[in-house]
Amino acid sequence: MDTALSRAQIVRWRTAIFTIFFLSGLSVATWAARVPAIKATLGVDNIQIGFMLLGAGLASIIGLSLASVVLARFGARRGMLGAILTFSVGVALVGIGVDVANSYVLVVVGLALFGLGNGSVDVMMNVEGAAIEKTIGKTILPLFHAFFSFGTVAGAGLGALAIALNSNVLAHTAVIAGLLVLTGLWASANVPAREIAMDPDADPAPTEKPRLRERLSVALSAWKEPRTYTLGIIMLGMAFAEGGANDWLALGIVDGHGAGEALGAIGLAIFSVSMTVVRVFGGPLVDRFGRVATLRVLSVLAASGLLLFILAPNIPMVFVGAALWGAGTSLGFPLGMSAAADDPARAAARVSAAATIGYVAFLCGPPILGFISFHIGVLNTLYILVALAIASGLASGAAKPLPVPAAGSAGDKPPAQPADARPE
Structure with missing residues (x-):
């Protein structure tokens, strides 16, 4: 069974999930802010930009669909960290594809990873946010979503700053990708391992854990x-x-x-x-x-x-x-x-x-x-x-x-x- 969490653990958990929502919004706005520069540097037209958006959107839907499978296999803590690392790599690849390789295909691959990671983390961070609601007994999920909006505002602001400083897409996305990775590592470390979230490092003993097939069936x-x-x-x-x-x-x-x-x-x-x-x-x-x-x-x-x-x-x-x-x-x-x-x-x-x-x-x-x-x-x-x-x-x-279970x-x-x- 999941053990009780102290107040300090709950506060760290809540702060970590606020942070993950913020990081997701930050990554989205980072890409959006540099679309004009990407278009100009690669010399593509609006139709090709549309295909980029389509690729990211389709990858997001795949990430959403696979999130429950990822949770069943790796648990919430590892699953969210893996998703953050995935969209961080995607953000970095966009910069490399634009300013190093000058490759439309590499940018599309980067956006696919970006969409896949963001789609997957979206489910997992909402699962964690809803679990925090149940733990503290207050509706807080709308506030988590507000932090996603704050992340988009910060991303747009940093994008405007990068443009004002004449920073190319590579330098901008490299800095943001590094920030995403470091902050994501901190955030995932402050999410408690819980059996209900299918975390492999949570008790009970290995012999008591359901098999992967059973977990997938539930998922x-x-x-x-x-x-x-x-x-x-x-x-x-x-x-x-x-x-x-x-x-x-x-x-x-x-x-x-x-x-x-x-x-x-x-x-x-x-x-x-x-x-x-x-x-x-x-x-x-x-x-x-x-x-x-x-x-x-x-x-x-x-x-x-x-x-x-x-x-x-x-x-x-x-x-x-x-x-x-x-x-x-x-x-x-x-x-x-x-x-x-x-x-x-x-x-x-x-x-x-x-x-x-x-x-x-x-x-x-x-x-x-x-x-x-x-x-x-x-x-x-x-x-x-x-x-x-x-x-x-x-x-x-x-x-x-x-109906609320009788147990605490x-x-x-x-x-x-x-x-x-x-x-x-």
Whole structure:
């Protein structure tokens, strides 16, 4: 059995997972900040950049799908470290491919490793974040996701600094890759080895450990459960709405409302800030009102914000719609992850399955919207997101916490039940 953790161990564990979320965001923004330099140095066009993005996206989905298998084989601590090292190597290879080998193929390989590692670590860090929630008895997964956003902000800032200093892609990515490796080693060392996380170095004795085939069976079992697909609807709707905003919100302001490019960028910034603020401060609201009620209210906010964004008569109202849109989509993904991890024994399998559904929507949704918008226009296409936000709200009952076991948690006290887990 897992041994109880001291308060100091829990604090180090929580800090380590905050750090891993931050590192994932940092790596994503590092690549994104240097796309123009990569394009110019390699002499590629937008179609070739699109193939780069497609390769990274497909590798991310593979990483998501394999995460539960990695957990079953290596456990959470080693699995997360391996994933961090993988995307660190990918970041470094991008720089080498651009400034040393001048090789489009090597950059694609680097991005594939980058996507594979990030996709895999995404599941494992969410499993660990959900386990911390159970240990401390508070909703904290939205705050973990806010740290991913902080990582993207830091990555964008460091990218801007590197450009201002005339640093080439190789020097920039080498520094970031080194930072990722060193910080990842520290973070993984502060994640406690736990039997429930399938860590090989956790007790019990080797003779008591389930065989790999049994662990794999547990790891893949979530795809047979109807609740996984209902949670997937929640995450699909919100991930589609978030991904659609990232790629089409600014264009909707420019092409749909006839504003300038600067106003389009401001609208996207308003969306991102609104989403991050709700993720930072949303945990106590979830603890007070419960997951289901929170998700229903947020789905209404998302749908209302989208409708206001589409139909607004002026730009200030468009910005209000963008803010509501960002707030409404902020917690769907983290709360879906949290719900998927309610049963610690099956957390890895369920989070992997739910995350795969959500990320497929996040990655594949924007291109689908682009194809549709070619025929009916950007703003009309956004009505699809309104429908998906409503569907997410209708499916939110699936996020109701599973019954809490009678036994205490691995921490100093049993976890508190969220509001929607208590008797009516």
